[in-house]
Amino acid sequence: MIKRIVVALGALALSALLLAGIPLLLIDLAGNPIPSWDRLVEAFTMPDYGGRFLIGTVIPVAAWIAWATFAIGFLAEIPNQLRALRGSASPRHRVRVPMLGAQQKAAGVLIAAILAVFMPSTAMAAEPTHAETYAASSTSISQTAVYEAPAPAAQPAAQPTTAEAAAADERRVVESGDTLWAIAEEELGAGERYSEIFEASRDSVQPGGQHLSDPDLILPGWTVTIPSAQQAAPASVPEEAPVPPEQAPVEAPVSEDAPAVDEAPEVSEAPASETSADEGTATEDVQESAGPGFVTGGDDTPAEQSQADDEEASVVADVDEDVDETDWVDVVTDWRTLGGIGGVLAAGLLSLLGLRRANQRRNRKPGTQVAMPDETISTVELELRAVENPEGMDAVDHALRLLGSWAQKTGQPLPTLYALRLSETEINVFLEEPAKLPEPFVADTDDNMAWVVALDKIEAIEEIPSSPYPGLVTLGKDETDAKLMVDLERLGALNVLSTDPQLQAAALTALALELATVPWADFVRVTLVGVAPELPEGLGSGRVRHVDDVSTLLHELRGQAREIETALALEGGEGLHQRLQSEAWAPEVIVLGEVPEEPARSELAELVSRIPRVGIAAISGGPLTGAWNYTVDSKDAASLEIPDAGVALPLVPQLVGKDDYSRILALFGVATEGDAVEYSPASPELELDEIPAPESPVDVEAEAAVTAAVAVAAAAAAAAAAAAEPAADVETAANAEAPVEAAAEDASIDEKIAATVSLRAPRLRLLGSVSLTDPQGETPTNPTTAKQWESSISRATELIAFLATRPTGQATTEEVHAALWPGQQHDTKQAKQSREGLVSRTRRWLGKDANGEWYLPYATGGIYTVSEALTRDWQDFLRLVGDDPTVADTADLIKALALVSDQPISGVKSKRYGWAEQLRQQMISTVSDAAHELATRALSAGDTRNARMAAAVGRMVEPENEVLWRDGIRAEHLAGDRAGVERLVDQLRRLKRSIDPEDDELGAETQALVDQLHERYAMAS
Secondary structure (H helix, E strand, C coil): CHHHHHHHHHHHHHHHHHHHHHHHHHHHHHCCCCCCHHHHHHHHHCCCHHHHHHHHHHHHHHHHHHHHHHHHHHHHHHHHHHHHHHCCCCHHHCCCCCCCHHHHHHHHHHHHHHHHHHCHHHHHHHCCCHHHHHHHHHHHHHHHHHHHCCCCCCCCCCCCCHHHHHHHCEEEECCCCCCHHHHHHHHHCCHHHHHHHHHHHCCCCCHHHCCCCCCCCCCCCCEEEECCHHHHCHHHCCCCCCCCHHHCCCCCCCCCCCCCCCCCCCCCCCCCCCCCCCCCCCCCCCCCCCCCCCCCCCCCCCCCCCHHHHHHHHHHHHHHCCECCECHHHCCCCCECCCCCEHHHHHHHHHHHHHHHHHHHHCCCCCEECCCCCHHHHHHHHHHHHHCCHHHHHHHHHHHHHHHHHHHHHCCCCCCEEEEEECCCEEEEEECCCCCCCCCCEECCCCCCEEEEEHHHCCCCCCCCCCCCCCEEEEEECCCCCEEEEEHHHHCEEEEECCCHHHHHHHHHHHHHHHHHCHHHCCCEEEEECCCCCHHHHHCCCCEEEECCHHHHHHHHHHHHHHHHHHHHHHCCCCHHHHHCCCCCCCEEEEECCCCCCCHHHHHHHHHHCCCCCCEEEEECCCCCCCCEEEEEECCEEEEEECCCCEEEEEEECCCCHHHHHHHHHHHHHHHHCCCEECCCCCCCCCHHHCCCCCCCCCHHHHHHHHHHHHHHHHHCHHHHHCCCCCCCCCCHHHCCCCHHHHHHCCHHHHHHHHHHHHCCCEEECCCECEEECCCCCCCECCCCCCECHHHHHHHHHHHHHHHCCCCCCEEHHHHHHHHCCCCCCCCHHHHHHHHHHHHHHHHHHCECCCCCECCCCCECCEECCCCCCEEHHHHHHHHHCCCHHHCCHHHHHHHHHCCCCCCCECCCCCCCHHHHHHHHHHHHHHHHHHHHHHHHHHHHCCHHHHHHHHHHHHHHCCCCHHHHHHHHHHHHHCCCHHHHHHHHHHHHHHHHHHCCCCCCCCHHHHHHHHHHHHHHHHHC
16 A cells, blocks of 8 residues: 555656646746747758757757647546546547557556556455455465366356446446447447346446436436356356345435446346437436437536547437427438439429339229339439428429519519529529519529529419420539539520540539429420430420430521511510510420530520520530539539529539439339229229219208218227227128118217227327327427427338338338438447437337336347337228228228328328338228228118218218219219219319329229210209
């Protein structure tokens, strides 16, 4: 002990000498070593006679630098030695100063010697006590005896004592950003072993007298125990009988500085593969929460933080920050897919794909499902849905048409817009000439050449004009995170340059695809030359064509230019702004894979550069003409040269690579030409002669009120009816002629409603607006606003829906991440934190069942599942209808349709539930076919009410499918309501016009049915 004190005093004296004595000595001997400017010039221009500059300046400066490096290393090593004494000397948390390793090591020796005496509590923690040494020696002898004379098989092997186990354990102080999962990964090599740390640490007394009782909640300054290797193998260690709570010994008070020595418990089977999250429920020791499974700076946060800790804290802040009800679960990390497809282009592609799917459903026959892409193709749809920006796309379209409408009404010339910026909150437009724009546009510069409009200020337009800027197209994202678009008609020519031919082709393809899909380019014609020859047929948007012969194209363009110039001359126009007064032409955008040979290049350059503009623009894979050069240097770097400004605007480019292009075309190919798949039998549609004679004229308003009441009741009773068990005696199609209404009066429903309500189990609703009712746990609370965390609940509901609808009933970590964060890597640190935090929040929100089991169990082997006790309306629907609706019990069909309140999986945000598209199409087909089956039975039985109800549900779910409209028309005929027939026919025409303004013709079978009814009504009158 005396020797240790002497060593410590010597270390303290040496430290004082090095840190304070050397500076004082240097000041005394050399004074200020920094030379004046004149002295410095003299030293470099004249000989150093007598070594005055060397001795008076160079050597002292070198000495000061050497002292500074040691002082910095000494200060940096202090927190490392403190952590070592507290038992948390993880290499990850060491403060390391680059190139000062030797100084830190030397300082570490001095600091350790000093702390050994002046911090006795930690010293005792670092060194075994006499009792611990004795216990360890006894254990060693005991183990030796076992080897020399093995015990009988019935007797367990001798175990390490508590003291020895504690000595073997390591301790670690929790810091900001830590999770038990991350600590287990670093210390034990596998995050799944976090439960071992939890079990080993739960009895330790933490600051303030608290204990680690929840693996989801760890606070800064707490100490966790890292089990030793011998503790990590429980198979060879028998479990001790647990101490009953009433017999548990009272723990002695623990000094704040004294380390807690825990008895190492047996390790139970690890129940989880993910870290949980703190829900934001604050304790008295926490000032702020970073959310799922992370800890943030509170009163107990250690002052010393390494650079790695700071980086972790910034990641947590990025993930868990919640401002204005927007938290990490609602934030898409990038504006484009991994392949480079931006949000506006993604929205345009998905909008066109939606029309294709609607056409598939329009032609779908009962008993079939529309063709859907396989997994190799559908991944691109998932990625598109994750980044799509339909709100931004619509905002740009409405803002442009607002300008067009204003120009039409006022007779003002159309502003000469050449560029546009789309951000999350506003649109900026940039003009070539000063102009006064209408409200809600606000001048952004004094010269009136830049204007801004907030997205939420864009007003609706009564009369929608043609798009005034159809050549507007996205290049990429600028340094302010806004998307930059340029008007190709105004530019005339855009030269796309790159030293990488693949990057150049990807940029050209992206531009062509956006022009072919965005709504403001509705009457532009895109002509491809030497690029994407498959696009016109593969996409089928009607705007794109491909030509091989440039000379033929130039002949057409010359004629088009003459026609436009003639039209402008007749109207006295000066250029493109006259488009709104005369629809004499549609703009043409030429996309060239490479610059054509002379003289074609010169002629094309003259056409696109002609003033006034004649509606012809070119995008060229190389320098065609003009100074608008768009240079793509890499996947993440590009620049746009702005003529006359002398600047190159840096951008992150939008790209569509070869692989994404092929998958997009395959996706559209399936939606356009894929054959429907038969999945179940279906009843044929009834002929009019098979329907009982129409009823006497009815009170139309009263009958409509009854029908509306049935629909409302169906939505309200969805949960109750779903819980009803199928009837013991299944009614088949053979005896289905019994009145259908009687089934709706099933007296057992009330009893089943009561049973359902009493259980109070969480219920997932997918047959309409997605929701989860009756969660049994803690409602997620926003730690910033202390209000219900709506975005967290929305994201948790999506996770539950994904797991609850998996065909196998389970999902791996990779599958969960691919579904909820498509296109993003699943194994990064931020990805793990986001996923684990979401899972933990969801688990806490769902809560436990009556048996104390989690509805979202801890993952085993990286596999997630949800409890069967969680009820699902879709599962109940399938149970009621079965695989074949034609043999389902009529009462069950009614109950099943009562579960449906809207289109399946509706009411969700864009960018969400992309994984559910195939499931949604399956739901639509299944519900519609059940509705058609019930309508057919009701029509055969003369049951007007249920025929109307079934047809209405079918039309609500699959409005494009005319089979359900025909069922409804037959139901109105059965009711004797001719006005009802005409009302449905008019509604169907309006629906078709909303999809395609130029198409309101009824399908052949629907038109034939309407014609038959008109003939009968004419004969009857």
